[in-house]
Amino acid sequence: MDNSNSASPPMRRRTRRFSAWTTLVWIAGSLVYLFLILPVLVIVLSAFSPKEYPEFPPTGFSLRWFSAIAGNSDWSGALWNSIVLLVIVTLLTVVLGTTAAYAIARLEFRGKQAIQSLMLSPLMIPQIVLGISLLYVFTGMGLIGTMTGLIIGHVIVAFPYVVRTVSVSVSNLNPKLELASMSLGAGPVKTFFRVSLPLIKPGIVAGGVFSAVTSFGEVSISLFVYSPSTVTVPVRIFNYIEQTYDPAVNAVSVIFIAVAVIALIIIERTIGLTKVM
Amino acid sequence: MAKTIKMKRRNLFSWILLTPSLLFMGIFLILPFLLLLVLSFRDVDGMMTMLPTYSLAQYKEVFTSDIYLRTISSTLWVALLTTAICLVMAYPAAYLLVRSPSKGVRTLFYILLVSPLLTSVVIRTFAWIVILAQNGLVNEVLLKLHIISQPLSLLWNMNAVIIAYVQVMLPFAVLPIATSLGEITPNLRQASMSLGAGRLRTFLKVTLPLTIPGMISGSVIVFSLAAGSYITPLLVGGRLQPLLPLSIYQQVMQISNLPLGAAMSLTLLVFVAIVVAVLGWILKRWEGRMNG
Numbered sequence: 001m002d003n004s005n006s007a008s009p010p011m012r013r014r015t016r017r018f019s020a021w022t023t024l025v026w027i028a029g030s031l032v033y034l035f036l037i038l039p040v041l042v043i044v045l046s047a048f049s050p051k052e053y054p055e056f057p058p059t060g061f062s063l064r065w066f067s068a069i070a071g072n073s074d075w076s077g078a079l080w081n082s083i084v085l086l087v088i089v090t091l092l093t094v095v096l097g098t099t100a101a102y103a104i105a106r107l108e109f110r111g112k113q114a115i116q117s118l119m120l121s122p123l124m125i126p127q128i129v130l131g132i133s134l135l136y137v138f139t140g141m142g143l144i145g146t147m148t149g150l151i152i153g154h155v156i157v158a159f160p161y162v163v164r165t166v167s168v169s170v171s172n173l174n175p176k177l178e179l180a181s182m183s184l185g186a187g188p189v190k191t192f193f194r195v196s197l198p199l200i201k202p203g204i205v206a207g208g209v210f211s212a213v214t215s216f217g218e219v220s221i222s223l224f225v226y227s228p229s230t231v232t233v234p235v236r237i238f239n240y241i242e243q244t245y246d247p248a249v250n251a252v253s254v255i256f257i258a259v260a261v262i263a264l265i266i267i268e269r270t271i272g273l274t275k276v277m
Numbered sequence: 278m279a280k281t282i283k284m285k286r287r288n289l290f291s292w293i294l295l296t297p298s299l300l301f302m303g304i305f306l307i308l309p310f311l312l313l314l315v316l317s318f319r320d321v322d323g324m325m326t327m328l329p330t331y332s333l334a335q336y337k338e339v340f341t342s343d344i345y346l347r348t349i350s351s352t353l354w355v356a357l358l359t360t361a362i363c364l365v366m367a368y369p370a371a372y373l374l375v376r377s378p379s380k381g382v383r384t385l386f387y388i389l390l391v392s393p394l395l396t397s398v399v400i401r402t403f404a405w406i407v408i409l410a411q412n413g414l415v416n417e418v419l420l421k422l423h424i425i426s427q428p429l430s431l432l433w434n435m436n437a438v439i440i441a442y443v444q445v446m447l448p449f450a451v452l453p454i455a456t457s458l459g460e461i462t463p464n465l466r467q468a469s470m471s472l473g474a475g476r477l478r479t480f481l482k483v484t485l486p487l488t489i490p491g492m493i494s495g496s497v498i499v500f501s502l503a504a505g506s507y508i509t510p511l512l513v514g515g516r517l518q519p520l521l522p523l524s525i526y527q528q529v530m531q532i533s534n535l536p537l538g539a540a541m542s543l544t545l546l547v548f549v550a551i552v553v554a555v556l557g558w559i560l561k562r563w564e565g566r567m568n569g
Contacts, residue, residue, distance in 0.1 A: 021476055029373035032366045033389045036447060039404030040392065042414060046407055100298035103291040115295075118302060124498070126505020126549060128522040129542040132529050133309035136316060136539075152305050159298075182283055188290035217397025220508055224529075234399045241403050241512055245410065253400045260395035264388055273387040 040257055047250040065251035075236070075252065082216055082232045085147070089154040089215040094208045096155070097162025101203075102196065104163075105170040120160045127220035130156065135224040145227025153221040158214040162207030165271060169203025170196075202270040209266045216259060317539035325533045335540035345524065345541070352521040353548060355435065356503040359442040360450075363499045364492055366443065367450035371491075374451065375458045390448045398445060402512045405441045406432065409513070438514040442503050449502070450495035457491030458484070493560045500556075501549045521545045 050062035069075045104116055122130065134153055135144070143149035173196065181191040197204075219234040226235050233252065240246050267273055317335055320328040339345045374390070377383040393401060408414045409431040416428040431437060461484060469479040507522035516523060521541060528538035 025369050025372055029369035032370040032447070033373070033386065035366075035444060036370075036393060037389050038408070039401050039444065040396065042404050042407050043400065096298045096301060099294035103295035106291045107288060107295070115299070118306070119298065122306065124501045124549075124553070126501070126522060126542070126545055128505060128507045128525050129310075129313070129546055132525065132535075132538055132542055133313040134305070135529065136535065137305075137309040137312055155301070156305055159302075182287070188283075188287040191287075192290065192294075213395045217395075217400070219397065219399050220506075223508075234397050237397075237399045237403065238508065238512070241399075241406060245406070249403055250407070253403060256397050256400045260392055263395050264392060267391070268384070273384065273391055 043250055043253045043257060046247065047254045049247075049250075052247055065248045066254075068248045069251050075233070078231050078233045078236045081147075081230055082234075085150055085154060085232060086212050086215045088147075088151055089158060090208050090212045092151065093155050093158045093162050093211040093215075094204060097159050097207055097211070098166050098197075098200070098204050100159075101163045101166035102170055102192070102200070105167060119163045122156050123160045127157075131221045131224040134221060138225055144225055145230055147230055149225040150222055150230055150232070153225055154215040154218050157218060157221060158211035161210035161214060162204075165207035165210065166200060166203040168271060169200035173199050206267050206271040209263045209270075213259060213263045217256060313539045313542060316536055317543050319536040321534060321536055325535075327536065335537050336544070338537060339540050339544055344519075348519040348521055348524050349544065349548070351435075351519045352504055352545070353552075355439060355442075355520065356500050356552075359439055359446065359503040360496050360499045362439070362443050363447050363450040364454075364496065366447060367454050367495060370447070370451045371455035371458050374455045390451055393445065393448055398506075398508050399512075401445055402441055402509045405437065405444070405513050409437055409440075432513055433515045435514060435518060438510045438518060438520075441509050441513050442506070445506075445509060446499045446502050449498040450492075453491040453494040454488055455491070457488040461487050489563055490560055493556050493563075497553050497556050500552055504549050504552075505545065 047065055048061050048063070050060040050064065100119060104112065104119070130153075134149075134156075138144045138149045138152075143152070177199070178191050178195055181195045182188070186194065217234055218232070219238055222232055222235050223238065226232065231239075233255075237249055237252060240249055264273070318331040318333065320330045320332055320334055322328055339349075370386075370390075374383065374386045377386060406413070410416070411428045411430065411432075413431070415431060416425075419425045420428065465483055465487075466479055469483045470476070474482065505522055507520075507526050510518050510520050510523055511526065514520070514523075516527065522545070525538050525541045525545070528534045528541065
C-alpha cells in the first residue's frame, strides 16, 4: 500500500483502473456469497463443538450434542410427525400442483392470469395472515391440533413451488407430441398419462423435492395450528430457542442442512439449479 | 369436425384436472381470507368475547392509536430498508453469477444461492442467534482480538432483525437481477465503451437501466416477505419490536383479540398490496418506454 503506483504512466493507470474496478466487484460479490453461507457454516461448526458456545477457531471435535438428541424421545416424536407430514404433503402437493400447472398451460380462458396468480399467491401473502386465517377457520372446523390441519397448511405453502417447476417443464414440452398422440387415436387421458407426464417428470420431481423441503422446514403456519401431540421438529426448535439457548439445537439443525444438500443434488440432476426461480 | 370434438374433450379433461386445485384453494385460501375480512369488523367486549355486532371499531383502533401507527410505519421502513440493502448486495453477487469463468464456479454460486431457500427459516434465524449472542461468535472474535473489552449486545434490536432478513431474502433479489443481466447482449456494453464511455458510465447508462425489471421483481418478493414475516423478528428482535406481524401474533396468541388481529392483518395485506402494485406499475411504464 505504498504510493509508488502514482508514478506510472497515464495509459497503464487506465488499464490498471479497469482491473481494479473488476477486482473490487469480485471481492464485494465474494463477500456477499460468504455472508449467504455464513449461518450454515456456523451451525455445522457449533454442532461438532465440545463447548456450550461456539468458538472460532474451533478447539475440538465432539458428538455430544448428537448423542444428547438421539436419546431424547421428545425429539424423536417430533421427527416422526415431521416425516409423516413430509410424505403425505409431498404426495398431495405433487398431484394437485402437477394437474393444476398442466391444465393451466393447456387451457385458454378469461381470467387465466388471475387463476395463475391465485395459485402462486401463498408465496407472497404474509405468513402471519395465512396463519391466523387458517387458525380461525380450523377452530370452526375442529381441525386445530390435528394432522389434517397441518397437512392442509403445509400443502398451501408448498403448492406454488410445484406449480412453478411443473410449469417450466410444460413450457418446454412440444405440444406437437401431444397432438401426434391424439391424431394417432389416443384420447386426452391416455395422452396425458403416456406422453405428457413422462416428459414433464423432471419438473414434477423437482417440485416434489421443493414441497418436501418446504413441509419439513415449515413453521409459520404450523405454529398456529399444532398441538403438543402433533408438534413438528421446526416448531419444537422454535419453542426451544424462544425460551433458552440450547446447543443441542445445532445438532438438530445439521439434519436440516443434510436434507437441503440432498435436495440440491436432486434438483440439479432434474431441472437444474438455474431453472429454480 | 372430428378435430374440434377432440379439442373439446381435451379441454374438458384439462378442466377436470384443474378442479381439485381450484376447490382446495377456494376452501382453504379464499374462504379463510373472506372469513378473516368479516371477522375484522366484529366487535369484542372487555373480556375479548366476540359480540354479534359489526362496526369499524377495530380499524379505528389500528389507525388512531399512536402505538399502532408507529408500528405500521416502522414495519414499512424496515421492509424498505431490507429491500434496499438486498438490492445493493445482490448486484455484485448477480454480476459474479453471470460472469463466472467456468461452469463449476457457476454451480457453486447457485448452490450458495439456493441452499438458503432450502433451509428452514428457524434454522437460519437460530444461526444468527449463535453469531450475534453475548457469548456468540462475533463477540468471541472481537474479545479475542482485544478490539472490545465488554461483549456488545447485538441481539434483540432492529439491526439484528434487518441483518437476518437480508440474509434470508437476498437470493430472491439476486436471481431476477442475474436473469436481467444475462439477457443483456455483450455488444451493447462494447458499443458504449467503444464510443468512449468508461466502465462506470457504461454501467450507469446502459447496464443499470436494463436490469431495472429484474430489480423490481426482486424488490416485490423481498418487500412482501420482509413486511410479513414474524418468525425471524420474534427470535432475533424479541416480542416487543414495533413490527405489525409481531403485534398481530401478540393480539391473536396472547391477548386473544381475534378481530383486532384480523383488522391488523388486512391492514398489513393492503399496505403490501399497494407497494407491490406501485412497483408493478413502475415496471409496466418502464417496459413501455423501453419498447417504444
